[in-house]
Amino acid sequence: MTGSEGAPALQLRGVSAGYRGRWVVRDVDVTVPCGAWVAVIGPNGAGKSTLLKAAAGLVDHTGEVLLAGRPLGAMGRAARARAVGYAPQTPELPEGITVTDYVLFGRTPHLGPLARESRADLEIVADALARLDLADLAHRPLRTLSGGERQRAVLARALAQRADLLLLDEPTTGLDIGHAQALLDLVDELRRADGTTVVSTLHDLTLAAQYADELVLVDRGAVVAAGPPVEVLTADLLAARYSARVTILTTPDGTPVVAPVR
Numbered sequence: 001m002t003g004s005e006g007a008p009a010l011q012l013r014g015v016s017a018g019y020r021g022r023w024v025v026r027d028v029d030v031t032v033p034c035g036a037w038v039a040v041i042g043p044n045g046a047g048k049s050t051l052l053k054a055a056a057g058l059v060d061h062t063g064e065v066l067l068a069g070r071p072l073g074a075m076g077r078a079a080r081a082r083a084v085g086y087a088p089q090t091p092e093l094p095e096g097i098t099v100t101d102y103v104l105f106g107r108t109p110h111l112g113p114l115a116r117e118s119r120a121d122l123e124i125v126a127d128a129l130a131r132l133d134l135a136d137l138a139h140r141p142l143r144t145l146s147g148g149e150r151q152r153a154v155l156a157r158a159l160a161q162r163a164d165l166l167l168l169d170e171p172t173t174g175l176d177i178g179h180a181q182a183l184l185d186l187v188d189e190l191r192r193a194d195g196t197t198v199v200s201t202l203h204d205l206t207l208a209a210q211y212a213d214e215l216v217l218v219d220r221g222a223v224v225a226a227g228p229p230v231e232v233l234t235a236d237l238l239a240a241r242y243s244a245r246v247t248i249l250t251t252p253d254g255t256p257v258v259a260p261v262r
């Protein structure tokens with residue numbers, strides 16, 4: 001079943017979310033158009049990860065979460081997993097499996113009743129591994145990977161899901177600058193080639209400005225600013241929300257660069 005024609009990829013309407021009845025995100029409205037990249041930024045503990053988990057249906061929440069116009073609550077587990085690929089910030093990595101097996105989990109929502117992967121599933125997994133520069137590690141036990149390699153394996157699993165909406169929680173944590181750029185370039189390529197919609201949290205505000213069309217600044221569980229990077233990344237706003245001393249530089253193409261000031 002497809003979503004409503006022309007509906008945004010993701011809509012949060014009056015969403016409050018949290019843990020054991022304590023809301024840590026309150027009354028949030030966010031609309032993400034199809035094919036857009038929205039970066040959720042904000043200080044530690046602001047509620048960024050919780051917001052992503054609410055969009056994936058992984059935490060208690062009230063309000064409306066719509067995926068391509070369809071209420072998340074009305075979708076079964078498999079339909080949800082086909083619609084949303086979620087890469088957590090600190091994933092639980094199972095013991096005793098190879099990188100390939102782990103990335104194959106991304107195909108689980110697509111498997112038929114016999115739950116056997118097809119040649120097409122294996123090709124999709126091989127493609128995700130190759131794109132993330134993991135082909136040489138395909139048969140290594142997952143637990144033996146370095147931090148950055150694991151991070152890429154987690155993204156490979158989300159990519160193998162081939163969902164229309166990717167929710168990426170701090171996808172560049174632990175990656176060196178080259179691998180961080182390669183990973184974000186790859187996500188951007190997917191977005192352009194397949195029309196995938198991306199919502200990511202990102203602590204690196206300069207990278208967020210370079211890759212996202214729109215930034216959503218969350219502080220203490222509420223959206224306090226949203227818009228194009230040039231509008232959100234102002235020294236005053238960052239001082240107020242992060243208690244940070246920064247100056248905003250601009251690259252020749254007009255993208256803001258957030259530079260800390262001692």
Ligand SMILES: Nc1ncnc2c1ncn2[C@@H]1O[C@H](COP(=O)(O)OP(=O)(O)OP(=O)(O)O)[C@@H](O)[C@H]1O
Nearest residue numbers: 019024042043044045046047048049050051089201
């Ligand atoms: N599983 C949980 N149980 C209870 N409280 C939680 C849980 N996960 C997060 N919290 C609390 O919810 C609040 C928001 O956390 P969240 O992880 O969403 O913030 P964040 O903006 O992603 O932070 P960071 O930038 O540090 O990753 C914090 O106060 C945190 O302690």
